[in-house]
Amino acid sequence: MLQSALEAARAGAATGGIPIGSALFIDGRLVATGHNRRVQDASVIHHAEMNCLENAGRLPAADYARATLVTTLSPCDMCTGAALLYGIPRVIVGENRTFVGGEDLLRSRGVEVTVLDDPECVELMTAFIAAHPALWAEDIGEDESDRP
Numbered sequence: 384m385l386q387s388a389l390e391a392a393r394a395g396a397a398t399g400g401i402p403i404g405s406a407l408f409i410d411g412r413l414v415a416t417g418h419n420r421r422v423q424d425a426s427v428i429h430h431a432e433m434n435c436l437e438n439a440g441r442l443p444a445a446d447y448a449r450a451t452l453v454t455t456l457s458p459c460d461m462c463t464g465a466a467l468l469y470g471i472p473r474v475i476v477g478e479n480r481t482f483v484g485g486e487d488l489l490r491s492r493g494v495e496v497t498v499l500d501d502p503e504c505v506e507l508m509t510a511f512i513a514a515h516p517a518l519w520a521e522d523i524g525e526d527e528s529d530r531p
C-alpha cells in the first residue's frame with residue numbers, strides 16, 4: 384500500500400512539487416492516489432492526503448468506514464481533520480521522523496495509526512527540506528525564521 388503513496392510522492396517531486404504522496408484503499412482495493420500540489424497549483428489545501436481524497440471523489444460514509452488512508456508523511460492537522468471528518472478508521476504513515484502531525488489525535492479518536500518508518504520516505508523529505516526550507520515551512524504553516 385505504501386508503494387502507491389510513494390509513487391505519487393515521486394510523481395509530485397518529478398513535477399517540482401513537495402514530495403509527499405497519499406493513497407486511499409477501500410476493502411484493500413486502490414481507489415485513488417494524490418500528492419502535494421502546493422507548488423504545481425499554488426494550492427493551500429492540496430496536501431497529499433487532501434488531494435487523494437479529492438481525487439477519490441464523493442464517497443458515502445459507508446465507504447470511508449472501510450477505508451485505509453496511506454500517506455508517506457505523518458498527516459498534518461488539516462489532513463488529520465479530514466480523516467476524522469470522514470471517519471476513516473485506519474491511517475498508514477510512511478515516516479514521522481521529519482514531521483509529526485496529528486497521530487495522537489487520530490489515536491485518541493479510535494483511528495488505527497501504523498507508522499512504517501520507511502527509509503525512502505525519510506530520504507525524500509530530508510532531501511527536500513534541506514533544499515527548500517522556506518517552502519517546507521510554508522506547507523506546515525510555520526515561519527521559516529522560527530525553525531532551527
Ligand SMILES: [Zn+2]
Nearest residue numbers: 430459461462
Ligand atoms: Zn496535510
